[in-house]
Amino acid sequence: MTPQNTYLGLALAALICSLWASLFIYSLFFHTLSAPLWQTLGLIACLCWLYVGLFIIAHDCMHGSLAPGRPNLNARIGAVILFTYAGFSWSVMHAAHMDHHDHPGTEKDPDFNANDPHRFWPWYVKFFRTYFGWRQIGILFVFTLIFIALGAPYANTIIMWAVPAILSSVQLFYFGTYLTHRHNSPFPDHHNARTNNFPRWLSLLTCFHFGYHHEHHLYPQEPWWRLPVRKRETRGPDDMKRIRA
Numbered sequence: 001m002t003p004q005n006t007y008l009g010l011a012l013a014a015l016i017c018s019l020w021a022s023l024f025i026y027s028l029f030f031h032t033l034s035a036p037l038w039q040t041l042g043l044i045a046c047l048c049w050l051y052v053g054l055f056i057i058a059h060d061c062m063h064g065s066l067a068p069g070r071p072n073l074n075a076r077i078g079a080v081i082l083f084t085y086a087g088f089s090w091s092v093m094h095a096a097h098m099d100h101h102d103h104p105g106t107e108k109d110p111d112f113n114a115n116d117p118h119r120f121w122p123w124y125v126k127f128f129r130t131y132f133g134w135r136q137i138g139i140l141f142v143f144t145l146i147f148i149a150l151g152a153p154y155a156n157t158i159i160m161w162a163v164p165a166i167l168s169s170v171q172l173f174y175f176g177t178y179l180t181h182r183h184n185s186p187f188p189d190h191h192n193a194r195t196n197n198f199p200r201w202l203s204l205l206t207c208f209h210f211g212y213h214h215e216h217h218l219y220p221q222e223p224w225w226r227l228p229v230r231k232r233e234t235r236g237p238d239d240m241k242r243i244r245a
Helices: 003-030 037-062 071-086 090-102 120-131 134-149 154-181 200-207 213-218 224-234 237-242
Strands: none
Touching: 003 037, 003 154, 003 224, 037 071, 037 090, 037 154, 037 200, 037 224, 071 090, 071 134, 071 154, 090 120, 120 154, 134 154, 154 200, 154 213, 213 224
16 A cells, blocks of 8 residues: 555544544443433444444454554554453454455354354354453453443443444444355355445445455455445446345
């Protein structure tokens, strides 16, 4: 990427992180659950989407595309985001994601449910158990104690923190893994990944363009915000009709 693209990517990442942090602090410490329901639901929806954005930034760090040529910086930023997201380990998540790219849609793919490659919930449960264990539970329990000690209402830690985080994992899995790797139609090549037909605005809202997944497997070095460009370059009209999510 050009230096201008690198600066743009870093600026977008800073914007997403700043928006998430601001909304998270407000929702956890200042929002009252007695407010009109639409306000609470709106905050949860926005937080869920921004959590997805956080994970996508960390994902770009795994591929070195947030700060090209700066592997240590990518690792540090990715580690902080993954730990903040759900107490995840950078080394574990990075190794698993590289296995996903090396063996997509096979028994060696940690993100794939080879025993049931069609149904959503069994696959999601397997996906969740792969990455979320006692370590994460312990870390999040400590986070909860810290937040309550700082003045956050207990109900807010559940409704305004845990709920958006869990919903974001479902959103990430559904649009970024399940739809793109399930065995419901032929794949275009050995990457065993497909791209959805969502317009650009809907692609952004659903999964920060991660649903343009075949392009991601073809060009893993590309950051999330350049995947629509790659989609235009690699998809003709016939391809778009043939390859559907």
